[in-house]
Amino acid sequence: MTELHDDPEEGAALAVLDGFGRLDSPDETSVPEPGDxxxxxxxxxxxxxxxxxxxxxxxxxxxxxxxxxxxxSIVGDATQEIGHLLSPAAALPPPSPALAxxxxxxxxPRPPLELRHARQARARRWPARLAAAAALVAVAGLxxxxxxxxxxxxxxxxxxxxxxxxxxxxxxxxxxxxxxxESSLQRxxxxxxxxxxxxxxxGRGPAASARVYVYVPPDRSQxxxxxxxxxxxxxxxxxxxxxxxxxxxxxxxxxxxxDGRAVLAMQEKPPPGVTxxxxxxxxxxxxxxxxxEMILVAHQPVHL
Amino acid sequence: xxxxxxxxxxxxASDDLEIVRRMQQGEAEALAELYDRYAPLLLAVTRRILGGxxxxxxxxxxxxxxxxxxxxxxxxxxxxxxxxxxxIARSRALDRLRNRGARDRAATAAAAEPxxxxxxxRLDEHVLHGERxxxxxxxxxxxxxxxxxxIELAFYEGLSQSEIATRTGAPLGxxxxxxxxxxxxxxxxxxxxIRELM
Numbered sequence: 008m009t010e011l012h013d014d015p016e017e018g019a020a021l022a023v024l025d026g027f028g029r030l031d032s033p034d035e036t037s038v039p040e041p042g043d044x045x046x047x048x049x050x051x052x053x054x055x056x057x058x059x060x061x062x063x064x065x066x067x068x069x070x071x072x073x074x075x076x077x078x079x080s081i082v083g084d085a086t087q088e089i090g091h092l093l094s095p096a097a098a099l100p101p102p103s104p105a106l107a108x109x110x111x112x113x114x115x116p117r118p119p120l121e122l123r124h125a126r127q128a129r130a131r132r133w134p135a136r137l138a139a140a141a142a143l144v145a146v147a148g149l150x151x152x153x154x155x156x157x158x159x160x161x162x163x164x165x166x167x168x169x170x171x172x173x174x175x176x177x178x179x180x181x182x183x184x185x186x187x188x189e190s191s192l193q194r195x196x197x198x199x200x201x202x203x204x205x206x207x208x209x210g211r212g213p214a215a216s217a218r219v220y221v222y223v224p225p226d227r228s229q230x231x232x233x234x235x236x237x238x239x240x241x242x243x244x245x246x247x248x249x250x251x252x253x254x255x256x257x258x259x260x261x262x263x264x265x266d267g268r269a270v271l272a273m274q275e276k277p278p279p280g281v282t283x284x285x286x287x288x289x290x291x292x293x294x295x296x297x298x299x300e301m302i303l304v305a306h307q308p309v310h311l
Numbered sequence: 312x313x314x315x316x317x318x319x320x321x322x323x324a325s326d327d328l329e330i331v332r333r334m335q336q337g338e339a340e341a342l343a344e345l346y347d348r349y350a351p352l353l354l355a356v357t358r359r360i361l362g363g364x365x366x367x368x369x370x371x372x373x374x375x376x377x378x379x380x381x382x383x384x385x386x387x388x389x390x391x392x393x394x395x396x397x398x399i400a401r402s403r404a405l406d407r408l409r410n411r412g413a414r415d416r417a418a419t420a421a422a423a424e425p426x427x428x429x430x431x432x433r434l435d436e437h438v439l440h441g442e443r444x445x446x447x448x449x450x451x452x453x454x455x456x457x458x459x460x461x462i463e464l465a466f467y468e469g470l471s472q473s474e475i476a477t478r479t480g481a482p483l484g485x486x487x488x489x490x491x492x493x494x495x496x497x498x499x500x501x502x503x504x505i506r507e508l509m
Contacts, residue, residue, distance in 0.1 A: 020490070020491050020495065021472075024462070024465045051388075051389070052498055053498060055508045056494065056501050057497070058391070058508075059443070059504055059508075062443050063444065063447045063450075063451045064352075064356070067367075068350075068351050069350045069368060070368070073350070074347075074350070076372070077372055077376075078343055078346075080376075081376070200506075
């Protein structure tokens with residue numbers, strides 16, 4: 008969609024619909040990239056609205072066998088790779104042909120009768136001796152195997168206890184993170200929330216590919232900052248958020264990043280009449296007024 | 312009928328994200344959970360586009376294959392997991408529809424008329440977003456017929472606005488206006504569900 012629309016909502020709505028009518032590529036499963044920050048949020052709203060359309064259809068329960076077929080076909084790839092381990096017999100070399108007795112043309116001379124009897128007696132004792140030896144080896148092998156299993160059992164118990172401790176610690180961390188995210192979700196999805204989509208005005212620098220949103224609930228009690236793709240702040244510096252009331256910036260607090268992402272619930276209450284939000288890089292601890300250029304700015308809020 | 316549905320837990324966007332994260336780590340069980348949550352919805356999409364033939368089930372399988380293979384490319388900033396899956400299912404079904412050719416289209420369109428819910432089904436309404444379905448049905452039903460038709464032709468048949476104008480015999484400008492008004496009404500009517508998804 009290349010037409011210009013005075014109303015960004017119109018542009019976003021038609022762009023989403025246009026995207027649905029243009030499925031030349033088999034991989035195209037989402038709407039086209041938006042070019043404008045407000046339109047980006049609006050497109051997301053319209054994409055979700057149209058994505059809800061199928062909920063109006065009667066659900067179609069698939070045949071019970073489909074689930075199994077699908078999972079088997081996916082897990083099957085891995086199974087093939089380890090298939091030889093799963094069926095040891097298949098890994099054995101093909102059975103070799105029976106050893107053919109050497110062809111003997113001339114029968115060797117037979118020994119005297121007494122000697123033959125003595126040999127036969129010894130030959131009769133061999134199976135018993137072999138069986139005894141095999142039993143000894145088996146007992147020794149079994150002993151070794153039991154010792155090995157006991158050792159494995161002990162070390163696995165130790166590993167299990169250690170894993171349980173780590174798992175419990177991880178679970179606590181995840182629980183705390185989940186609680187924070189749910190609280191964020193509540194705020195962000197509150198009725199009549201206002202969204203400020205911040206973008207880099209120059210398209211250069213640490214914020215070039217950043218996507219930052221500020222969500223302000225209607226009661227302006229606690230706003231939220233969500234950051235993606237922002238470069239880490241330089242040493243000794245911090246990112247500082249500013250509420251813009253007209254052209255006047257008012258500090259809203261500082262934040263720092265971990266792995267380019269941050270979701271922060273800010274306590275500073277936004278002043279009345281906020282028309283925009285901006286981010287600058289300031290000395291650690293923040294500045295009373297912006298000293299650097301505004302690397303991220305939103306001048307137009309979107310009302311959900 | 313219920314054998315393929317293993318979970319009766321509420322469906323939440325945050326749970327969906329966690330499932331996709333597990334799929335990114337190669338956990339096949341996560342795909343099974345995604346299947347249990349969305350297969351009836353996705354099959355409804357592919358059947359709406361392709362009719363009741365086995366093609367719809369094939370398209371559903373392709374959808375989940377693609378979701379499994381492309382879980383790493385899923386971007387939560389661009390769409391919810393639900394919408395991501397629905398758009399994949401729609402694309403896979405439309406690809407199949409195009410491959411069938413024009414010959415079968417008339418038959419497909421007839422077969423693709425919305426079907427009444429299976430009265431004998433014991434599907435868990437909670438699992439299938441019963442409340443959401445009710446709200447979306449109401450929102451769609453409240454759209455004027457011509458607006459609903461334009462949106463459905465774009466969504467379920469992949470038609471451009473020019474193609475919709477040709478198909479319906481309405482001027483292109485009228486099609487655009489209808490599309491725009493319909494989309495705005497949908498967005499307004501479904502705002503609480505959109506919030507949940509975002």
